[in-house]
Amino acid sequence: MLGIFAIAAPGDPSPSRAADEGQGPYERLILRGVNLISGDGAPIRGPVDIVIEKNRITNIVSVGHPGVPIKPAGRPVANVNDKEMDLSGHYVLPGFVDMHGHIGGSADDIPAEYVFKLWLAHGITTVREPGSFNGLDWVMDHVERSEKNTIVAPRIIPYLGFGMGAKSPIFTPEQARKWVKQTAKDGAKGIKFFGATPKIMEAALDEAKQQGLGTMMHHAQLNVMSMNVLDSARLGLTTMEHWYGLPEAMFTDRIIQDYPASYNYNNEQDRFSEAGKLWAQAAPMGSEKWNSVRDELIELDFTLNPTMTIYQASRDLMRERNADWHSDYTLPTLWEFFKPSRYAHGSYWFDWTTSEEISWKENFRLWMQFLNDYKNHGGRVTTGSDSGYIYKIYGFGYISELELLQEAGFNPYEVVQAATLNGAQALGMDDDIGSITIGKLADMVIVEENPLQNFKVLYGTGHYRLDDNNQPTRVGGVKYTIKDGIVYDAKALLEDVKMMVNAAKSAN
Template sequence: MLASAAAVAVAVTAAAPSAQTPATASAGTTAVHARQVKRLVIKNAMVIPGPATPAYGPIDILAEDGVIARMGNSADEHWPAPDAIVDATGKYVMPGIVNTHMHWHEERVGPLPIQYERNLYLASGVTTAREVGGNFEKTKQWRAESAAHTIVAPRIVLYPMLADLLEKNQTFNRTPAEHRALVQRAKDRGADGLKLIGPMDRDQVAATLDEAKKVGLPTTVHIAVGDATARDFVDLGVNCIEHFYGVADAALDGIQDFPPEMNYSNEIHRFGRAGELYIQNNFDHEKLSKLLDDMVAKGVAWSPTMSTYEAARDLVKAQNLPWYKDYLHPSVEDYYQPSMTRHGTFWIGWTATQEAKWRRNYRVWMDALLEFGRKGGTITTGDDAAYLYGSLYGFGVIRELELHEEAGFHPLEVLKHATVDGAKILGLSERLGRVRLGFIADLLVVNGNPLENLRVLNPYGTDLMSYNGQIVSNYSGIVKPGDPNVKMVHGGGIEWTIKDGIPYHVPTLMKEVKDMVNKARTERSRTTSQPQH
């Protein structure tokens, strides 16, 4: 899909050159999808800088050689002539989103084009993606290709799981010495960090984190029900915690009240009981607060991935999201179907009582996250997409932002989680995550104000109120009941995702996604309709 992506010129009639090949354009040329130029100017933008400070503008922004070189008034300050221009009049510009928890998939149930995921992430504003488990060598190759701009994709940060580093047919007895050896292998093979996954015993955790510190690899962890809880990982020096497992376990007086029939290998048991973790009778809030204090003191971040599990609290909603019609690939659609074997597809016989418990679990989880944030903790955003219903690549990231607001954070704080804080835990905070001079030009040009409505970031768009053709707040005092000038319109969406100063036109990306989905559906229909012999 790369050739077709680069061949579409936006707002001009001429075709673009090959994907991301540097090109010389005449001064004042409208930006072209995936065309790299030396100087790109964004004009008349309202700017959301990133660190939870208010928007300001309108101003112009010059990206030169992929870096924010000037901010101000291009005409009054006599800037050099741009090679391409993005008109941001009436739009907001914010930093690109850092997705701190994702996985690249080339198969769900059947093959899945990797460009499908890349397009959806870019269309959702993700300019940096931390993969936390996958095919190590492929992701390493894609990381290099993304950095060289030979593929249309977010910047890639590689945090393999230890299991990703095992040689073919290698025996792994999970001894502390084996954990140390795999950490060293990760370093030697070029990993950016490590993702640990439980259940783990404390001696295994101690060896892994000690070795990671020695070789200079940052760590994050998915804590499962095991010997080591968040208390152990925090005390032993992990850098980040994923999801919610382990945090609540460390706040219990004793252990979770598992019934006798509990089978941890049964996904229905596992996820059903996980939804009761924060509402245990022996949950001790003082213990939780002490853990959160220690996380803040030791600089341990939290990537909660709340959007990942949301189907557990409202399955019917998650099964019927409006963007599925055009953008849900059959391979993912088939994966979502209830199964006793596929990870995260535990919906067989899912009950109203289980959903009610998950909703209560979310409330306490969100309160814990808000408390952590108010104490000064670093919080990031990730989607862990394409396992449970509802969390689709990119769309899950935007829903994650909405859930952070539901937890009690101001939209400015939410966008800080998605940008500044994400860059911080990846060790990129000196050059990424802000709209600031000298920083990498990872920028989103948004149709609307995400501080007023985070849903304008959704690549599907959202419903808005129009008054005499102008978008207005539905709380506007000029709107009166029965006024014929009021209409509901569909709008919003990111117009341009800019990564390293290269503009990607979101409507073009989404058209390509739709074409991929239609092609796959046609092929599936043709295959399934063939007579059986």
């Protein structure tokens, strides 16, 4: 989110990891009899045994066939000190990559522990952190402690907000280059842009490339006329956030979005309501313009990070406000921030109507067509959540993104690939993460149900269904998340979050 800077008051830094939080890394850990979803698109195979030494996957062995007992011959032999986990009937996937995860967003005082535990409890082991709204030092401290596993947290890949920490506004290319160089020195892995003049963008993107920094951009309406997605991709931008700037790159019968005269960008309902009519103003699927934009972006190896989940309330506000998880897992401060307000970013339903939801349903339909078409022609689509805004909370919001990609036409394997390998590739980390492959780091999600059959089993609240005794029941929820060889009990993490939420409620 965010089209302008609004730095929130950072919440409490994450406490150190307690002795009973996470087990390992082990000298040698063997996951026994599990069904493997590798993340690279290979079909499920199982049972397999997976050997992990410290934090690396060192062997994957097919040990049998479905429906019959595993014969012991041929299984990796456990030494006396090895840890073994019997995961018969379970499914394992690579750790998820949330390509758009704020540690607290714009609501004040969101404790880091709350955000991190919700992420890990939903299998998210790597987070690209856009904007570093909690401040450079605060974020870098957590980046380092997560790397050392002294806190309970996913890997954090910091993309600093362009211009952040500069003593005065950046308005010359030289200032832009200087800021980028400093940012690389400060340890950022990339830069998050919201838009700037073409000259500034050109200098900043060029310098970012020279410094080996990744780049991501929310093409805010205030600058999109001079720089849409195609313009910035041509200058070297590597990833676009959300979707703004993409319809504008495909205008054929106008050059500026049709704004009503009463529109004011600082009125959030104006922004979100008119945004819902934007895709309909672009060239349609299959047109020459659509195809040429799609093909050129793919040629430039450009990554889309749609974050559809954060716009879901636009097409069904009531559903998002009443989601299953709010009562147990949404902090009162966050709930307060979500409420409609003319002050709060993204709290735009001052008077959200049937027609607005209908526009947004159509907006989603056209947007999803582009995403699926992009993927089918070889383009890279990733998954990000932008949770912390618009009734979306950490982890839960990310799983919704998987469901939305499936709705866009991705088959479940393509969804998982987007959530794992594609994110790793976009971050330049695919030698280490993004699939379950011998030699890669042990970042994994373990669940009792088959997530390809139903992504809802990945929600912390599980999936609601009728059991064989005619009793409504909840199944699923991630069981274990392994990050860097450390095994976290996902349900215990959720219990911790529940306690934090309860405590916050009784303190109010």
